[in-house]
Amino acid sequence: MFLFFKKDKLAVIRLAAFIAFMLAMFMSWNLWFSDRSFPMATFFNWLPVPNGFVDVILILLFVISFGVFVFKPNWKVGGVITLLYVYWALLDQNRLQPFFFELIFVVFAISYYKGNKKLAKQCLLLIFVGTYFWSGMHKYNDLFFEKWMNGLSKRIPFVPYWMRAVFTYAIPFLEAAFGLGLIFIKTRKMAIWLIATMHVIILTTFLKDGFGYIVFPLTVFNVFTLFYVFYNDKENSFVEVFQFNYVKKVIFILLMLVLPFFNLVGRYDHILAFSYFSGKPKYCRIHFQDKEATLKLPNLIQKNVKEYNGAYYLDLNEWSTRSIHVLVYPEMRVYKKVQQHVDQYVDSPTQLGFY
Template sequence: MNLLKSFASENQRIAVLVKIICFFWLITKLWSYKTWIADRVYPVVAPFEILQEVPPSLHLIFFGLSLVILFLIIVFKLNRSLLIVLFILEIVSCSLDSVRWHPWEFMYLCFTLTVILNFSKPKTVFLLLHLFLVATFFYSGLHKLNRNFLDYFWRDHILTAFFGLSNEVILKYKLFFVGLLIPVTEIFLAFLLFFGKSKKKTSYILIALHVGILILLGPFGLNYNSIVWIWNLAMIAILFLLYQKDDITFDKTIISSQLPWMILWFIMPIYSFFGRYYQYFSFNLYSAKGTQLYICTKKSNKDLTTFDDKSFTSFCNGKVGIALQNWAMAELKSASSPELEIQQKAGQILLKKYGCENISVFLYNVDKQSMTKLSCSADH
């Protein structure tokens, strides 16, 4: 039996897409539950000082309510009111802690809002989700066109850690710049998805790409960033369901009525290349760009020593060394934000909590390859 017969109508296809996305959204939130609560060691980094004082119970309530709403959307008939409640809950929850703003959260929120605003216009929803995917692959590739991606992700993670190749082999066979094929392929597929006649065929190539990412990052590969495994499964499902009928067409009338989305997805990301727009809203995925935060702490800080990264012991002169990124992966099951402002604020919160005499915090600018020690201000 053809799978598409079970959701032949456009409205049924939208309902299935929403339920599939909410299913993976639910799994993501459960897997990374500490990202969504405040009862943890990793610092809560609110965008505004007043929100920093929100009690942990409220974080937990918003998290619990989101789980309930997601479950109801999955189980029952598609309901616009439930989607509105979910959208509001997620926006409020993300507003309480910057670490919650991840690429998949941005994607799910955008899709939810497109359905809310175009509940009786399935063709508009299909086209907007299609354009979101085009922007995702295009800017994801564009962000990877940098030396840091080749150094840290291509050479260190793929060639060395995954394939086990030595530097001698990499140099001998000139494999270093072969890594540029990854971003070039992403950009090419984005253009093919946008201009190509058969989006269905292109979707199969993109599905294969995500299967490859799962093999690379999954438990039988690098076993890294487990939250992304779920997102890649979601992307595979979305690509399959969205393009199976191969009936998405570029409609100027629809586009002209949806200019805010076009600005958000295609114009605003340009500013991220100049440090003037949020990286995770710009489809910056595994580009190895941004700022990293490192912590040196006394062994007496027992809650921090759990996240000891032995590779930083020498840098910390024998003290416990911690990379915030690895700490986030271990405790939250999600990455830390690459934004300089958020990294600085996280460092200041840690200095205030543990005392400048007990820990030192350093910011590393990956692009400039420079290390800066955060100073202890008087209020710390």
């Protein structure tokens, strides 16, 4: 088995992707079951919701298929994994989390068709280019600058204001440049080191603040893959990567580089556009008219109700984190689905509030 992984670098990446996904899946285990206190946000109302037994069968099928994929990365096995995840995401859009769908992109990228490993590597590289480029560009907004400046003022108040301001306004362009740097062979090594440094800072902050552990597997996977596959790569140049010579590559260029642009005009989801930690997504609370309305809620929902200055509300992020261990998917259609679920228990209408 050691020789198998030694002979094929992408086999190591497949194993790493399997481990990363399983760790995140384990940390959010309740997300994958239909019966839980936080409601499912189906994309299509006509989709039948599976019972607990079917949930277990689907999970086992997914885990086994992913395990087989490590050793047999053909497009049929990769297709089963991808289709299962798409089905899950259509059942509940809260499953569209970066630490899941990016790894599904990886599965799609390194599913061999006629043994074309070079194409697999180029598609894999496009995932990283798109992720870091757009993650940076989406941070260019007033809310991000305001939040980041406030954070720096609390953590490093001794640094001169102008230095904090320059650094804050440079962040979007720096991260976007890291992504673009991966495209070119001459700048790839530097870009990888800068990305690794950025992730170390982010993970250190999470460790210090005691949250965000579920992003660790994907983060480690990204850094490991960049060093292991692309650090000494001399083959995949800009011209080769952006040749429109395979349908699969064109699909990845669209998914990673083109479609995220439409988020800028409100036509594409924030998270799918790699708008990470940008301050752009609006998070939601459901407000009740009075305390009596909240008493009609089931106990599992009622215990998540908060009171502030006589106002009663449900913070959807806090509720989802307790129930399914991930943040709610930050799109209006999801918020309205959750509101509809809550409204069926109360007589007076609720209202959505955003922050």
